[in-house]
Amino acid sequence: MAKKNIKAQPFAFPTPVYIVGTYSEDKVPNAMNVAWGGVTSSSPPTLSISLRAVRQTYKNILKTKSFTVNLANETLIKESDYFGLISGAKEDKFAKTNLTPIQSDFVNAPYIEEFPISIECEVVDIVEIGSHFQVIGKIVNIIVDEELLDEAGEISIEKANLLLFEPISNNYFSTGEIAGKAFNIGKEFLIK
């Protein structure tokens, strides 16, 4: 296979579409679209997001030590993209989009009612990485639309139509089909 080197740039795939919910000191809710983030440990379960210091979301987090990650779906693609286009210091993004911030049960941050899955996080550390501050949040609760739960009470992601992001072409992608079972489909190599 012929290979080619392309420019070193911030890239991986998939990257998520995280809509991060925070409150200001005065309890004004804000939402921001964040692409740099992911799970960072199993125990405790942590989820991290990387933010520039100038962001309203970062300033809010320094005060409240809390945030939510609301996973964007296809239905909310326009609202989710808008949340990344302008600062919450300039516009009331909830008023503009008609979406509903709800006080979380466990952390001092709003989740967004219309989003299918919201993850409540309590900040445990902040690490400076180049241009960004990585905010490390302990996952303390996960809020799910009941219609996404199966009989065992687990999330059926295939019903959620969640979005992915590709940071070179700047395209959002939909989630595809189930392709296989992890920790299982590769077992044939163990017995070779």
Add this chain to the structure above:
Amino acid sequence: MAKKNIKAQPFAFPTPVYIVGTYSEDKVPNAMNVAWGGVTSSSPPTLSISLRAVRQTYKNILKTKSFTVNLANETLIKESDYFGLISGAKEDKFAKTNLTPIQSDFVNAPYIEEFPISIECEVVDIVEIGSHFQVIGKIVNIIVDEELLDEAGEISIEKANLLLFEPISNNYFSTGEIAGKAFNIGKEFLIK
């Protein structure tokens, strides 16, 4: 919409399927399937992975300060899953899968020839987060199968058939279709 709280656990979506390539001190190549990771800053561009200290990959990284992230596609789903089923200390995973480790041009780690996209990373920091060590790598090169590049020399992700991982059901998912243009599709809310 009725909501339900589910157990706090390590979860987000999408999470990636990163096949991490490293060398041991004696230049023995290894590959591991890592789900906890993502881009962590834009400038310099960094990509981070979280590993338990017991992993051969982590021991290798402490010696070489280098790793590659090879993005798993549907064709290589069985091999990619196998890379997460057993330690490189116990089996020669390249011999078992018949895949080909190639010395990277810029870092002291192998990329895997059969994978469509490989990202070369040079370790710039390691941060302890609970059960895991987050290894922060500066992206110094991206290697792409030529057939995935468009006329402008950019990656066409829709041709790459990359996998995603869902850590509650432990399913791999395929990438879906392009759903919209980021920093664009939400503009209508700006002029409301």
